[in-house]
Amino acid sequence: MKILVINCGSSSLKYQLIDMDHETVIAKGLCERIGIAGSKLTHTPAGKDKVVVEKDMPNHKVAIQLVMDALQDPNHGVIKSTDEISAIGHRVLHGGMKFYKSTVVTEEVKQVIRECFDLGPLHNPANLMGIEACEAAMPGKPNVAVFDTAFGMSMPEKAYKYAIPEEYFEKYSIRRYGFHGTSHMFVSGEAIKFGNLDPEKAKVIVCHLGNGASVSASIGGKCVDTSMGLTPLEGLIMGTRSGDIDPAVLQFIMNKEGIDINEMLTILNKKSGVLGMSGGVSSDFRDIETAAKEGNHLAEVALEAFFYRVTKYIGAYTAAMNGVDAIAFTAGVGENDKNARKKICENLAFMGVKIDDEANDVRGERRVISAPDSAVKVMLIPTNEELAIARDTLALVHE
Numbered sequence: 406m407k408i409l410v411i412n413c414g415s416s417s418l419k420y421q422l423i424d425m426d427h428e429t430v431i432a433k434g435l436c437e438r439i440g441i442a443g444s445k446l447t448h449t450p451a452g453k454d455k456v457v458v459e460k461d462m463p464n465h466k467v468a469i470q471l472v473m474d475a476l477q478d479p480n481h482g483v484i485k486s487t488d489e490i491s492a493i494g495h496r497v498l499h500g501g502m503k504f505y506k507s508t509v510v511t512e513e514v515k516q517v518i519r520e521c522f523d524l525g526p527l528h529n530p531a532n533l534m535g536i537e538a539c540e541a542a543m544p545g546k547p548n549v550a551v552f553d554t555a556f557g558m559s560m561p562e563k564a565y566k567y568a569i570p571e572e573y574f575e576k577y578s579i580r581r582y583g584f585h586g587t588s589h590m591f592v593s594g595e596a597i598k599f600g601n602l603d604p605e606k607a608k609v610i611v612c613h614l615g616n617g618a619s620v621s622a623s624i625g626g627k628c629v630d631t632s633m634g635l636t637p638l639e640g641l642i643m644g645t646r647s648g649d650i651d652p653a654v655l656q657f658i659m660n661k662e663g664i665d666i667n668e669m670l671t672i673l674n675k676k677s678g679v680l681g682m683s684g685g686v687s688s689d690f691r692d693i694e695t696a697a698k699e700g701n702h703l704a705e706v707a708l709e710a711f712f713y714r715v716t717k718y719i720g721a722y723t724a725a726m727n728g729v730d731a732i733a734f735t736a737g738v739g740e741n742d743k744n745a746r747k748k749i750c751e752n753l754a755f756m757g758v759k760i761d762d763e764a765n766d767v768r769g770e771r772r773v774i775s776a777p778d779s780a781v782k783v784m785l786i787p788t789n790e791e792l793a794i795a796r797d798t799l800a801l802v803h804e
């Protein structure tokens with residue numbers, strides 16, 4: 406059985422065709438600059454060279470059609486007809502308060518995705534365009550929406566409520582939702598399996614450390630807290646996002662600089678994080694590490710502050726769950742940067758965390774990286790959001 410996974414951005418579309426009998430990728434690709442001059446599709450069939458198709462893509466509907474053509478192309482295609490695709494799984498950013506789990510797309514589901522446009526203004530409209538483009542290209546084929554916010558919906562009220570007047574929750578559903586949910590769900594689930602932990606009771610902390618970064622705490626695979634909030638701005642220091650900040654800082658800077666709230670939020674989302682703290686060195690952690698090694702003090706502080714905040718969140722979530730059985734690292738930094746994993750774990754020695762330097766000397770491979778006598782299992786679990794989406798899609802179309 407083959408599942409097509411679609412992840413639409415406002416001007417991009419990523420896809421993977423996955424053979425679910427073996428959970429292997431048959432082909433993957435990316436449409437870039439949709440609606441902008443110079444659009445192109447890069448298609449990579451498994452084990453073969455990539456093919457670049459430069460064609461106008463005025464909208465997502467045309468992009469999907471080009472993807473269908475690439476998948477069925479006599480030379481670089483991987484299927485004879487779209488009949489071979491059983492269902493399509495879509496990453497959808499925001500499901501608001503309505504969706505606690507993935508769901509088969511109906512007109513009502515599309516309406517809720519629409520109602521959540523103001524909660525996910527950049528992503529939800531693009532996600533809906535992707536769904537409608539697939540409906541048009543493959544009529545009658547089931548589409549499944551996999552929400553990035555669904556994992557966070559199991560948080561208890563004490564974790565998801567902001568300490569602001571209740572009327573804003575009631576009127577506007579202002580609460581903490583959390584993001585990277587598909588990754589946290591996948592990695593926490595895999596950590597339980599891989600670590601032989603109790604599937605009902607295991608207390609797991611997942612550190613998704615990439616350009617966007619977040620931490621989650623889950624018990625038995627159910628999220629009890631996560632670091633991102635109403636938007637992905639809350640929580641850790643990220644590539645370009647500030648993470649947690651005193652809101653009064655906004656008012657202070659806005660008054661001094663004479664800027665409005667939109668400009669201020671652009672600064673917090675796009676110009677802060679390690680990019681801002683390092684005085685503009687880079688949002689890329691590799692560049693920050695190189696600059697720090699070369700003696701750039703600001704880059705050094707940015708890196709230390711990043712590690713420090715991750716460590717604080719792990720400590721807080723351990724207390725919140727009254728213990729932790731496993732800590733799992735994932736995403737670009739978490740999977741590739743042994744130094745980051747070591748630094749973060751060093752301050753957790755008080756709770757019996759012991760990294761095994763030899764085991765930790767690894768990139769992108771599923772592995773236990775703690776010492777055998779560590780009180781907490783520390784693991785590297787590469788994330789695979791596409792596979793998680795495909796698994797949910799398959800489960801729903803089999804129901």
Ligand code: AMP
Nearest residue numbers: 615616617689690691736737738741742
């Ligand atoms: P992601 O958003 O998950 O794709 O992660 C992107 C981030 O991972 C970028 O900031 C990269 O610099 C970082 N990254 C990738 N490889 C490494 C590495 N070997 N060491 C440090 N950071 C890395």
